[in-house]
Amino acid sequence: MGDPLSVLKAILAQEASLSVRVDQLGQKVMETVGVSWNKRFRKSHGPVWKFLQQHPNVFLLDSDGSRVHLKQSRAPSPEQGPQERGGQGDGTPEEPAGSHSTPPHPWFDFNDSSVQPITERDMEKQFQGKESAYMLFYRRAGLQRPEEARGNPRYKVPEHLLEEAEAESRELQRKRAEFDSVSNTVELRLHLGPHYRLQHGALHPASPPQDSLLRLAFDRRKSVGDLRQAVYQLQDSWEGDMALTVAKSLPAGLHLYDTLTDDQQSLHSSGLVDGSDLFVWNGREVCGEPVRVGAESQPVLLSIVCPAGGVGGEALLSETPQGFPADCRLGEVCVELARQTGSELGEMLLCRWEEKQSPRWRVYPPADLHKTLSQLTLCDGDALLVLHSQALDCSLFTRSGDMVTVGTPSDCSWLQVEYSSHPQEGSRVATVPAEGDTLLSEIKQKAIEELQLLDLAGSDCCLRPMDRNWKLLPPVREDVSVREGGVKLTSTLFLCPSPPLTNTQLFLYYTMGSDPQAGPEMELVVEESTTVRECLKQMLEVAGLEGECWHLRKVDWCYELGDPLSEEDASLAELQVSSGDTLVLTEGRLPPKGFLKLPVWLFASLRNGVHSETGRDREKETELNNITEQICEHSISTVESSEAALQYVGGVEISGEATLEDLKTQVLTLPGLPDLWVPSPGFLRVWVLESKRPCRILRGNQLHINSLKLGSGTEIAIQPLAKEENLGLQELLLYLQVGVPGERQYYPAEELVWDTSRDSSSRALRQAIASHYSLPPDKTLIAKYCPDKSHWMPISSWSQQVSRKKKKKQQPESLQGAPFHLRDGDLIGVKNLLIDSNRDFSTERDNAEKEKLRREAEDKKKSRGQGVRFQSEEAVADKKPPARNRRPEVPLSINVGVFR
Numbered sequence: 001m002g003d004p005l006s007v008l009k010a011i012l013a014q015e016a017s018l019s020v021r022v023d024q025l026g027q028k029v030m031e032t033v034g035v036s037w038n039k040r041f042r043k044s045h046g047p048v049w050k051f052l053q054q055h056p057n058v059f060l061l062d063s064d065g066s067r068v069h070l071k072q073s074r075a076p077s078p079e080q081g082p083q084e085r086g087g088q089g090d091g092t093p094e095e096p097a098g099s100h101s102t103p104p105h106p107w108f109d110f111n112d113s114s115v116q117p118i119t120e121r122d123m124e125k126q127f128q129g130k131e132s133a134y135m136l137f138y139r140r141a142g143l144q145r146p147e148e149a150r151g152n153p154r155y156k157v158p159e160h161l162l163e164e165a166e167a168e169s170r171e172l173q174r175k176r177a178e179f180d181s182v183s184n185t186v187e188l189r190l191h192l193g194p195h196y197r198l199q200h201g202a203l204h205p206a207s208p209p210q211d212s213l214l215r216l217a218f219d220r221r222k223s224v225g226d227l228r229q230a231v232y233q234l235q236d237s238w239e240g241d242m243a244l245t246v247a248k249s250l251p252a253g254l255h256l257y258d259t260l261t262d263d264q265q266s267l268h269s270s271g272l273v274d275g276s277d278l279f280v281w282n283g284r285e286v287c288g289e290p291v292r293v294g295a296e297s298q299p300v301l302l303s304i305v306c307p308a309g310g311v312g313g314e315a316l317l318s319e320t321p322q323g324f325p326a327d328c329r330l331g332e333v334c335v336e337l338a339r340q341t342g343s344e345l346g347e348m349l350l351c352r353w354e355e356k357q358s359p360r361w362r363v364y365p366p367a368d369l370h371k372t373l374s375q376l377t378l379c380d381g382d383a384l385l386v387l388h389s390q391a392l393d394c395s396l397f398t399r400s401g402d403m404v405t406v407g408t409p410s411d412c413s414w415l416q417v418e419y420s421s422h423p424q425e426g427s428r429v430a431t432v433p434a435e436g437d438t439l440l441s442e443i444k445q446k447a448i449e450e451l452q453l454l455d456l457a458g459s460d461c462c463l464r465p466m467d468r469n470w471k472l473l474p475p476v477r478e479d480v481s482v483r484e485g486g487v488k489l490t491s492t493l494f495l496c497p498s499p500p501l502t503n504t505q506l507f508l509y510y511t512m513g514s515d516p517q518a519g520p521e522m523e524l525v526v527e528e529s530t531t532v533r534e535c536l537k538q539m540l541e542v543a544g545l546e547g548e549c550w551h552l553r554k555v556d557w558c559y560e561l562g563d564p565l566s567e568e569d570a571s572l573a574e575l576q577v578s579s580g581d582t583l584v585l586t587e588g589r590l591p592p593k594g595f596l597k598l599p600v601w602l603f604a605s606l607r608n609g610v611h612s613e614t615g616r617d618r619e620k621e622t623e624l625n626n627i628t629e630q631i632c633e634h635s636i637s638t639v640e641s642s643e644a645a646l647q648y649v650g651g652v653e654i655s656g657e658a659t660l661e662d663l664k665t666q667v668l669t670l671p672g673l674p675d676l677w678v679p680s681p682g683f684l685r686v687w688v689l690e691s692k693r694p695c696r697i698l699r700g701n702q703l704h705i706n707s708l709k710l711g712s713g714t715e716i717a718i719q720p721l722a723k724e725e726n727l728g729l730q731e732l733l734l735y736l737q738v739g740v741p742g743e744r745q746y747y748p749a750e751e752l753v754w755d756t757s758r759d760s761s762s763r764a765l766r767q768a769i770a771s772h773y774s775l776p777p778d779k780t781l782i783a784k785y786c787p788d789k790s791h792w793m794p795i796s797s798w799s800q801q802v803s804r805k806k807k808k809k810q811q812p813e814s815l816q817g818a819p820f821h822l823r824d825g826d827l828i829g830v831k832n833l834l835i836d837s838n839r840d841f842s843t844e845r846d847n848a849e850k851e852k853l854r855r856e857a858e859d860k861k862k863s864r865g866q867g868v869r870f871q872s873e874e875a876v877a878d879k880k881p882p883a884r885n886r887r888p889e890v891p892l893s894i895n896v897g898v899f900r
Contacts, residue, residue: 004040004041007032008025008029008059010032011029012068012069012070017118019070019117020068021067022061022066022068025037026048029048049065052068059071063113063114064114067114067116107120107123109126181219184219185217185219185220186272187215188217188272188276188277188278189214189276189277190214190215190231191203191205191213191214191247191278191280192212192213192214192280193279193281195212196212196254196279196286197287199253200252200322201252201297201299201324201325202250202252202253202255203254203279203291204253206287214234216230216234218230218267219267220266220267220268220272223264223266224264224266225264227260227267228263231244235280241282241283242281243281243282244260244278244279245257245258245259245260245281245283246259246260246270246272246276246279248277250298250301251323251381252301252323252380253323255299256291257298259293260278292325296327297326297327298325300323300326300374300380300382301321301322301380302324302380302383302384303382304383305318305319305386306341317406324336325373326372327372327373328372330350330364330376333384334348334369337350341388347388349388350385351363351387352364360404360405361403361405362402362403363399363402363403363404365402385404387404413433414431414432414433414489415431415443415482416431416491416493417430417432417447417493417494417495418430419447419453428451430447432446432447432450434482437481437482437483438481438482439479439482440463440478440480440482440487441478441479443482444461459499461495461496461498461500462475462476462495463494463496464494472494472496474507474579475500475501475507477501478501479503498525499525504527504529505525505528505579506527506577506579507525508525508581508583509521510523510582510583512543512584513584513585514561514584515561516559516582516584517559522539522542524538524542526572528572529573530572531568531570531571531572532568533568535572535583536568539583540585549588550585551564551566551588552583554577554581555581555582566590588651594656595656596653596654596656596705596711597652597712598663598710598712598716599650599716600649600650600717601646601648601649601716602648602649602676603645603646603647603717646717649673655705657706659704659705660686660701660708664681664684664686664701667684667718668681678720680724681701682701682725682726683720683722683723683725684720685719685721686698688710688715688716693787694717695824696824696825697733697824699727699728701726731754731756732822732826733752734754734824734825734827735749735825735827736830737749737827737828737829738773741832742836742838744840744842746829754768756814756815760813760814762782762795762796765795765828766795769782773830773832775832775834779833780833781839782795782828782830783828784820784822785841790845790853791842791846792841792842795815795820
């Protein structure tokens with residue numbers, strides 16, 4: 001084919017639609033001729049599109065020039081003879097060579113301004129896949145349809161398409177209803193008026209939260225009248241009118257704003273959102289007292305500062321928070337404070353800080369007594385100083401015109417020394433004048449003289465400070481000054497019957513056992529040069545213990561058990577042990593260098609789980625399945641129950657160069673496991689425990705102990721298996737529990753070994769679980785159980801919820817990372833949506849645990865809120881010190897080197 005016209009006509013004639021896209025024509029020329037258009041014909045005929053335009057009698061281009069059509073040849077004229085027409089001898093006309101009968105095209109492709117015929121086969125290719133967002137069908141306006149087709153959209157539509165469309169419509173309606181229900185459901189906090197009281201201009205609960213607070217999930221599209229009716233149904237004993245008022249929690253307490261009066265108005269139009277507070281009352285009073293409503297009367301929490309009882313003629317300051325309405329006049333505040341303090345109104349001065357943290361206070365003039373707190377720009381946290389005329393006689397306060405200067409406690413040059421000869425007798429207190437340069441030995445001698453302790457020599461007693469938790473701290477060195485010893489003026493020192501410390505001695509606390517907070521704390525004074533071995537021997541003698549199977553551990557800054565003092569021949573000063581540190585006497589000899597000592601635990605339910613005398617594989621397998629269920633239950637239980645479910649069977653001392661198989665073999669030789677029958681180490685699974693819960697399986701029988709990231713003292717637990725196991729480094733052991741349809745409980749747990757080497761995404765895990773239970777993946781719902789919060793976390797593809805901009809930079813999804821952090825022993829809940837439509841994974845037990853955690857958090861928050869900032873010395877003396885306490889937190893400085 002040397003003629004380009006013949007080549008192009010042959011190419012178009014081979015197409016069913018007698019048309020080809022112009023950009024695809026060059027490729028088809030190469031496939032037909034073997035050489036591209038540019039190399040064969042461009043030099044003599046020009047570009048292909050120009051050649052098509054030069055032959056309009058043969059080719060037809062679209063309006064946009066994107067597609068070329070082959071014009072069909074005309075039929076021969078009747079005047080031509082049979083032979084001229086190329087017919088047969090019988091006179092039957094024959095179609096011209098190269099022409100094809102073109103079937104009619106009932107479909108046309110409308111692409112903006114381009115309209116062209118298209119076959120059904122090409123239509124399937126064009127509108128399939130993710131690239132096709134939508135497809136519209138058009139019908140000719142002048143098309144005459146049958147009478148039965150008018151008004152009947154189902155006319156001649158296949159039955160399977162109708163069923164599919166109806167199913168999709170029902171699913172879409174269900175999803176829309178579910179979305180509307182979730183997006184429009186808000187949680188309202190209803191505060192019940194009969195369980196509140198009015199105090200200092202704000203409302204405060206007079207009953208526990210379970211009585212005064214009611215949480216209600218409600219559809220915000222419903223009206224206020226529907227909400228009122230729902231509250232009536234929840235409060236059967238309510239009598240009389242009911243008002244629903246929008247409330248807000250302020251620092252001073254709960255305050256009321258607008259009352260919902262229009263029962264036809266929706267909650268959304270009323271401005272109620274998720275977490276809104278509503279106060280339920282009669283609209284007039286609370287416990288017989290009228291309540292101010294509105295933003296203009298919202299309470300302001302002020303700090304009322306007034307002099308408190310002191311020592312040595314000096315006064316200290318006490319601070320009490322108290323709320324007042326913002327529209328309350330300052331004169332009304334003075335009347336209320338005078339009533340509380342029992343003083344005359346004319347003898348009282350009210351002052352405001354000139355600047356925060358400044359000792360200067362400005363006295364309010366009489367004209368300000370008629371202004372409101374909002375006019376005086378008083379807000380939450382502002383302080384008011386209340387003084388009486390007699391307080392100005394104290395040297396702590398100095399008045400000059402309308403300014404009052406308050407001296408700080410550090411300006412008072414004195415120290416208080418307390419002594420008690422017997423715990424049951426009262427203590428005697430002496431106030432000793434002191435400065436920052438005064439030696440502590442002089443303070444002690446003056447206190448002995450003032451307390452008339454003539455029979456107590458100075459060398460037989462020492463001075464010890466006390467922290468805020470009423471714990472006696474180590475004795476202070478008496479050869480230094482008050483400032484060098486870190487003693488604050490106006491503080492209290494206790495005179496104790498014990499020799500004072502020298503500059504070469506250390507004062508240590510020590511206790512026994514694995515928990516530093518459990519046992520009693522004892523005290524010991526040693527020299528800095530004392531070795532760890534000598535210090536251990538002295539502590540054992542004082543504690544009345546014998547034997548050599550003991551070692552010392554140092555308590556860290558958060559009062560938890562730290563690393564052992566392994567260098568027994570090193571001195572305490574070399575190991576940076578200082579005065580006030582706490583050491584723990586721990587039973588057990590330290591392993592040699594390079595060895596690890598690992599405590600071994602056995603699940604209590606496994607104690608008699610497997611015996612060699614049974615000899616029956618089916619019973620043995622049943623017992624091991626029960627063991628799997630018990631370990632799963634143990635992994636999700638609380639810390640207390642987890643510790644009770646474990647039984648200590650001994651400890652192994654093994655080299656860090658030994659293998660995991662050596663560790664299993666040595667564990668099987670423990671005397672505490674005489675009845676446990678395991679054929680070989682491969683039938684034993686070793687767990688690493690964290691907080692007495694199994695968290696990681698040791699894998700790789702030929703790996704060294706050092707490569708398994710185990711430290712000395714790491715607790716391990718053992719589990720016998722029905723068959724040998726050799727987990728890979730990329731395999732996870734998970735426990736699966738399938739939900740019982742229609743009930744809030746689960747079937748017994750099963751084990752699943754999931755290979756994460758190829759894919760660790762949520763899709764891969766769902767596929768593995770669905771394959772395990774022979775379920776369709778799209779009807780399988782999974783969630784991870786979090787035992788610390790008794791919460792189920794649904795596992796879905798979190799990468800679908802990120803923005804397109806961030807999605808480009810994201811790493812492949814992995815369930816072993818945030819937020820799921822999947823690891824060995826995790827419990828996975830499974831829901832079969834084919835037979836169970838309930839998507840809630842929680843059980844009755846989970847709800848009970850959540851309620852327990854909520855109460856504990858509220859009690860802890862309440863106990864923290866009951867503290868006061870300033871307390872008098874009498875109040876401190878009446879309180880008994882707690883049995884144990886943690887050390888206060890201290891600042892931590894980290895220096896990072898610069899590496900180039």
